[in-house]
Amino acid sequence: MIDVPSQTALPAAISLRMGDVLLVRATGGAVAAGDAVECLGALGAAALHPDGSVLAAMGGPDAVVFRARAPGRATIEVVRGSSPGGPSRITTVSVSVAP
Structure with missing residues (x-):
């Protein structure tokens, strides 16, 4: 998984390999053209409590996940x-995706 922090500027081009997952700290995102990459969605952070319950943060999404x-x-x-x-x-x- 390639994690792009919110403070990191995105480059104009990214090279990935098939199967790579790109996690960008952002509030939204989409695939505008092409089918080499899919957007798995905009997600919000959560944590697993020791009792097995999930503690979700308040607010909107803070990461977008793409898959090559x-x-x-x-x-x-x-x-x-x-x-x-x-x-x-x-x-x-x-984004270019290599085999």
């Missing part, structure tokens, strides 16, 4: 921003 599913190219869009209603920015990234 086939050789080829795709374009992803990642949304990063502050609190709801605050400014956000969309970054477009070209």
